[in-house]
Amino acid sequence: MDMLWSASFRHLLRHPLQLLLALLGLALGVATIVAVDVATGSAGRAFELSLAAVQGPATHELDGGPAGIDEAWYAHLVRTLHFVRTNPMVEGYVTVADQSLQLLGVDPLSAAGFADAQDPAGAAASLDAGASVTQWLAGADDVVLTQPTATRLGLRPGARFTADAGGHALRGHLLGVLGDGSSGMDAMMLADITTAQEWLGLTGRLTRIDLRVPPGPAGAAELQQLTHELPAGVTLAVAAQRARSGLDMTQAFNTNLRALGLLALLVGLFLVYSTMSFAIVQRRRSLGILRALGATRAQLLRVILLEATGLALVGGVVGLAAGVLIGRGLVTLVSRTINDLYYVVAVNSVTMSPSEPLLAIGAALSVALLAATAPAAEAVHSPPQLTLRSSVLEGRARRVAAVLLGVAALLALGCVVIVLSSERSVFAGFAALVLAMLSVAAATPAVLYGSASTLARVQFAGAPPVRLALTGIAGSLSRTGVAVAALAMAVAAMIGISIMVDSFRESLRDWLQLTLQADIYVVAPGPGFARPERRLDPAVVAELTRVPGVAAYSASRRALIDGERGPIVLDAMDMTQIMRAGVELTAARADVWQSFHDGAVLVAQPLAYSLNLKVGATIQLRTEHGPRRFLVAGLFREYGNDRGSVRINRAVYQQLWQDDGISTLAMTVTPGSDVNVVVARLYAAAAGRQALQIATPAEVREISLQIFDRTFVITQVLNWLAAGVAAVGLLSALLAWQLGHTRELALLRVLGLTRAGSALMILAQTLFMGIIALAAALPAGILTAILLVRVINRRAFGWQIDLHLHPGQITGALALALSAALLAGLYPAWRAAHATLVQDLREE
Numbered sequence: 001m002d003m004l005w006s007a008s009f010r011h012l013l014r015h016p017l018q019l020l021l022a023l024l025g026l027a028l029g030v031a032t033i034v035a036v037d038v039a040t041g042s043a044g045r046a047f048e049l050s051l052a053a054v055q056g057p058a059t060h061e062l063d064g065g066p067a068g069i070d071e072a073w074y075a076h077l078v079r080t081l082h083f084v085r086t087n088p089m090v091e092g093y094v095t096v097a098d099q100s101l102q103l104l105g106v107d108p109l110s111a112a113g114f115a116d117a118q119d120p121a122g123a124a125a126s127l128d129a130g131a132s133v134t135q136w137l138a139g140a141d142d143v144v145l146t147q148p149t150a151t152r153l154g155l156r157p158g159a160r161f162t163a164d165a166g167g168h169a170l171r172g173h174l175l176g177v178l179g180d181g182s183s184g185m186d187a188m189m190l191a192d193i194t195t196a197q198e199w200l201g202l203t204g205r206l207t208r209i210d211l212r213v214p215p216g217p218a219g220a221a222e223l224q225q226l227t228h229e230l231p232a233g234v235t236l237a238v239a240a241q242r243a244r245s246g247l248d249m250t251q252a253f254n255t256n257l258r259a260l261g262l263l264a265l266l267v268g269l270f271l272v273y274s275t276m277s278f279a280i281v282q283r284r285r286s287l288g289i290l291r292a293l294g295a296t297r298a299q300l301l302r303v304i305l306l307e308a309t310g311l312a313l314v315g316g317v318v319g320l321a322a323g324v325l326i327g328r329g330l331v332t333l334v335s336r337t338i339n340d341l342y343y344v345v346a347v348n349s350v351t352m353s354p355s356e357p358l359l360a361i362g363a364a365l366s367v368a369l370l371a372a373t374a375p376a377a378e379a380v381h382s383p384p385q386l387t388l389r390s391s392v393l394e395g396r397a398r399r400v401a402a403v404l405l406g407v408a409a410l411l412a413l414g415c416v417v418i419v420l421s422s423e424r425s426v427f428a429g430f431a432a433l434v435l436a437m438l439s440v441a442a443a444t445p446a447v448l449y450g451s452a453s454t455l456a457r458v459q460f461a462g463a464p465p466v467r468l469a470l471t472g473i474a475g476s477l478s479r480t481g482v483a484v485a486a487l488a489m490a491v492a493a494m495i496g497i498s499i500m501v502d503s504f505r506e507s508l509r510d511w512l513q514l515t516l517q518a519d520i521y522v523v524a525p526g527p528g529f530a531r532p533e534r535r536l537d538p539a540v541v542a543e544l545t546r547v548p549g550v551a552a553y554s555a556s557r558r559a560l561i562d563g564e565r566g567p568i569v570l571d572a573m574d575m576t577q578i579m580r581a582g583v584e585l586t587a588a589r590a591d592v593w594q595s596f597h598d599g600a601v602l603v604a605q606p607l608a609y610s611l612n613l614k615v616g617a618t619i620q621l622r623t624e625h626g627p628r629r630f631l632v633a634g635l636f637r638e639y640g641n642d643r644g645s646v647r648i649n650r651a652v653y654q655q656l657w658q659d660d661g662i663s664t665l666a667m668t669v670t671p672g673s674d675v676n677v678v679v680a681r682l683y684a685a686a687a688g689r690q691a692l693q694i695a696t697p698a699e700v701r702e703i704s705l706q707i708f709d710r711t712f713v714i715t716q717v718l719n720w721l722a723a724g725v726a727a728v729g730l731l732s733a734l735l736a737w738q739l740g741h742t743r744e745l746a747l748l749r750v751l752g753l754t755r756a757g758s759a760l761m762i763l764a765q766t767l768f769m770g771i772i773a774l775a776a777a778l779p780a781g782i783l784t785a786i787l788l789v790r791v792i793n794r795r796a797f798g799w800q801i802d803l804h805l806h807p808g809q810i811t812g813a814l815a816l817a818l819s820a821a822l823l824a825g826l827y828p829a830w831r832a833a834h835a836t837l838v839q840d841l842r843e844e
Helices: 004-013 015-056 069-081 108-114 123-130 133-140 147-152 193-200 215-229 237-251 252-284 284-292 297-341 355-381 390-421 426-457 466-476 477-514 538-545 592-598 605-611 650-657 676-686 698-710 713-740 744-750 756-795 807-833 837-841
Strands: 060-063 085-096 098-108 144-145 159-165 168-178 188-192 208-212 235-238 520-521 550-563 564-572 585-588 599-606 618-623 628-635 646-649 664-669 693-695
Touching: 015 297, 015 355, 060 252, 069 085, 085 108, 085 193, 098 147, 098 193, 098 466, 108 664, 108 744, 144 147, 147 168, 147 477, 159 193, 168 297, 188 193, 235 837, 284 837, 297 355, 390 426, 390 477, 390 756, 426 466, 426 477, 426 756, 466 477, 477 698, 538 676, 550 650, 592 599, 592 628, 592 646, 599 605, 628 646, 646 650, 664 676, 676 693, 693 698, 756 807
Parallel strands: 098 188, 144 168, 564 646, 599 628
Antiparallel strands: 060 208, 060 235, 085 098, 085 159, 085 208, 144 188, 159 168, 520 664, 520 693, 550 564, 550 618, 550 664, 585 628, 599 646, 618 628
């Protein structure tokens, strides 16, 4: 047994570059998955910490919707509750020095009574750490920040600063800073509740009321009593439900990122298989001799599998460390996307769940053992005399390639069956995608062998170097087949993702072109999505509508409303004729616009898909008068957000939600007027009153597409990581092929092949393999795009995206395949050209 371990150890040390490439490929695959989990987990953890800091010890909360809660009712609540503790809150978003912060208005006295001495993270303890309650109540426009946030903004206690809330410039005073006990508050600004109400335009209103219900029958009885006494527009929810709703918003986004990480690991599986397979092929003579000398099959299998385990442990640890480093970079991209699309969160630290190292090492072990089992079993179950012959291995490889061609057809059939038999399952969609990718990998070796063998016999391959290159590829299928399959998978994934991103971008562009029918759009600036403080001042609206050159306008209000399954974006709109022209109805009642005028709603496709709504159904929304069901008069196409939205007549909204705010003005100019001149007049009319965002449709499209491009940057990064794994795999296979044919190459050199000829022959081989990988990947990439666009995105987000194909999508994949092949062939070509002939001709 010592002889077996010694032989195994010596073999690994004699081929350090191959060992390094195997570890690199495995580490990259693991690192990609770890990086995605670290990035998404850190963003999710920051959001949870932020909510925990805001909620403190709250067990329940009362929410007042877009109109908020009348603070007079809160005074009644305090008088009637004896066991349940209450804490009024006002929330909104402000911007300071281009940084978005969540403004949290609190009542220090209520907060002090809400937390207790056993809750050091409570609101009262946090406030006492920054400034005294007396100073807090006596000052005007006083705020408190965490120390890291104040440092980032360049502020010290006592400093004056300017904040922006919905376009209003506000003067603030930094009263104090919080110390180390402020986890989760790095994107937060604390203010007195009166200050927050003034800044956010919520005078006399509360955003929510936190409740702390003590255990026992007394607390439960008061909570039950409170439930029956709630005003019509106020809802009672468990505090943890808010965190779940926020994290649910990003679930589909995170799922797609993890799927791309698994794709990189799948490509790494083929790399490890190629490396382990060649490691066994290289030792076929040694293994045959050891078998002939009495080594048992079990002993050989044990040694090979333990080698794979060692590779997995080292590669997994390296991948874990690299994944954390990559995750630090990705977390910025993930948090930026979340801020653009979902909610404002500050991710200032990278976190990793305790189970992540175990999962990373487990994934590496699974991949390595799975990749090593097949070649190990093949080697140990061969008779010793056959193990000594490479022709036996290559003959088996050709037979296996023929079998895999049939397997590829079965996998493709399984992909079709899964898609047709599963209607809404995202997991089934990803399973179908994996089967499609595996189908490509299974068919590639047969395509490679058939192409190389056929071309070697035609007149085109009459030149000896070309014929030698092609026959060398066909005769080394056991090594080249798996590497080309991995490259084909990566290229197919790149084509598919490129087509999906471009199709989505073009669909978004077309949708914006149709939707933006007005000449000018005016919105209240600010962070956050559907925030109530993002509204235009009525006086400013009146002034803007009187600007010369403005022919007509349509107002809209965006709010976040409670539905049966969580918050829903509600767009209250004046559906003028020009606004109707911007709605692409995919299904509707015959009297859709009359129904809309009378109080029916239009539902966006993503939301309709999520809730399984059809025209004629009803949807429940909570109004200021209690829950109410609305008739669905039509469905419309929308790409504005992945949750979808509901559109309602603004007059109906004002009546039911008691909110006359305006978020957006869509204006048309008089014929012959210069749009840019009118925009300048609008800015002048609002100057000194409210800072507004005024844009033409072209500018709105540009901003929207910039957000889109930022969203998919991380997708492209993960795509290139998978391509890097495939390139490493091809380099490993080519190096393995060159090492296995050193004697043949040396013999060709002796027979007259020049150094340049040997180098060109290897480069020609790598180029040919890159072309075959591209040829196999083209149809698979288009199939992958169809699955991503029509199945996975549809099921994950509810979007209906039009498929857009153009040559540019293939150009990147062509460059990847050929560049990876040529770069991977440089070192083997250099090694072949500078080989020592005498040493390579010597028998081992």
